[in-house]
Amino acid sequence: MTFITRFAPSPTGPLHLGHAYSALLAQDMARAEGGDFLLRIEDIDQSRARDHWEAQIYDDLSWLGLCWPTPVLRQSDQKDRYRTALEHLWASGVLYPCICSRRDIETATSAPQEGAQTYGPDGIIYPQTCKRNMTKDQALTGQNPIPEETAIRLDMQRACAFSSAAFTETGYGPNGETGRIEFTAQQIVDSVGDIVLSRRGMGTSYHLSVVLDDAAQGVTHVVRGEDLFEATKIHVVLQRLLGLPTPTYHHHKLMRDGAGKRLAKRDDARAIAKYRAEGASRQDIRKMVGLD
Numbered sequence: 085m086t087f088i089t090r091f092a093p094s095p096t097g098p099l100h101l102g103h104a105y106s107a108l109l110a111q112d113m114a115r116a117e118g119g120d121f122l123l124r125i126e127d128i129d130q131s132r133a134r135d136h137w138e139a140q141i142y143d144d145l146s147w148l149g150l151c152w153p154t155p156v157l158r159q160s161d162q163k164d165r166y167r168t169a170l171e172h173l174w175a176s177g178v179l180y181p182c183i184c185s186r187r188d189i190e191t192a193t194s195a196p197q198e199g200a201q202t203y204g205p206d207g208i209i210y211p212q213t214c215k216r217n218m219t220k221d222q223a224l225t226g227q228n229p230i231p232e233e234t235a236i237r238l239d240m241q242r243a244c245a246f247s248s249a250a251f252t253e254t255g256y257g258p259n260g261e262t263g264r265i266e267f268t269a270q271q272i273v274d275s276v277g278d279i280v281l282s283r284r285g286m287g288t289s290y291h292l293s294v295v296l297d298d299a300a301q302g303v304t305h306v307v308r309g310e311d312l313f314e315a316t317k318i319h320v321v322l323q324r325l326l327g328l329p330t331p332t333y334h335h336h337k338l339m340r341d342g343a344g345k346r347l348a349k350r351d352d353a354r355a356i357a358k359y360r361a362e363g364a365s366r367q368d369i370r371k372m373v374g375l376d
Contacts, residue, residue, distance in 0.1 A: 087119030088304045091145075092294070094126045095138035098355035102309070102339035102347045104148060105373035109336060110307040111150050112375065122301055123152040128159045128286055128293055144356045148366050157301060159293050166288040169296055169326060170281065174230050178243045178325065179281065182214040182235045189213075205315040209277035215239065236282035243321055244269035251320050254305075255334040257313035265316075272317050279318060295319050299328040310335040311346070339373065 089110040093103055111121040123145065127133040145152075173179050184192075192211045193202075202209045214237070230236065250266040257265070281292045298306060313335045323330050339347045339354075347354055359369060370376040 085304060086302070087114055087117035088122060088302050089114045089119065089307050090122040090124055090298070090301060090303050091150075091307075092124040092126045092297070093141055094129070094132075095134055095141060096129070096132045097137060098357055099141060099144050100339070100347045100354045100356065101359075101369070101373055104144075104356055104369050105339055105375065106308060106336065107145060107150055108148060108370060108373065108375050113305065113307060113334070119304075121150065121152055122303070123150075123156050124297060124301070125156055125158045125160075126290070126293070128288055128290070130160060130286075133160070140357065144360075147360060148356070148369060157297060159288075159297065162293070162297065162300075163287055165296060165300070166293055169292065170236065170288070171230065173238070173281070173325060174236070176325070178239050179230075179236050180215055180218065180239055180278075181231045182210075182237045182278075182280070184210075184213055184235075204276040204279075205312075205318060206276075206279050209275075210237065210279070212278055215278065230282075233284055235280050235284050237278045238281050238321075240273045240276060240278050240321070243325055244272060246324065249317075249320050249324065251316055251330050252332045253313075253335065254332055255307075255336050256310065257335055258310045261313065267317050272321060275314075276318055291315065291318050291322065295322045295326070295328060298331060299323070299326075303331050305332045305334055307334045307336065309338050311338060 091103075091107040091110050093099060093107075113119075114121040125138055125141070127138070170179070189208055189210060192213055193208050246269055248266055248268045250264055253262050253265050256262050279289075279291060281289050283289050297303075313333075316333055316335075320330055322328075341347060341354070356369065359372075367376065
């Protein structure tokens, strides 16, 4: 089996040193194994994606010395594939519609009787308001058409039809987790909750798209930041539901500023393009991120 890694940025701002580290590490790992490095453009959020940022991604990565096969997979071109998977899950009875706004969720979880708000990989864990309020007919979700223009959530309790699951970690999670990472169904129900798999007006979500894309591209080793370590458990659940292989995961450190704050696209002081404009070489960037 060919060793395949990928780098999957969103065209919503300039790439910074953290992106450079992740992309270079993914290509270095693939080259060391005689494998392939892929580029994917994660542009499902068309309200924020911009053509000029996508063009900058190609320019910055080429300047760094990375190369990849073309055409590049763009998520905005994969909507039919996402819809097919969503319909499969809907027919399986593990999804339900949700009309709650972010404010609705915050209000529901901050009520005195609810206790302290709990957070998962997607923020506040959803209090299942819409699932509790469904009528008997609405509860038969798989027998009715998928509602349009509403969020669709995964019923995690129904989805986790297993006692335990696992994935292989060759890097490290935020608390040093590595090796075989096991988790029980109840752990993910309690710590993640009913996540959104299709956002209103988008037809998909990060979690659904990334799982389908990794499988479609034959990615064997997912290289990404440790901030996504907990989300991997969600991805394993979806892989099991959709009959997809589980790649090996390699989560890595996050690049931070002098104050220890994680780099973000809005902080363009550390944008790759800025370093280029100031005369830095690609070798300088490799040294800055600790890969040389």
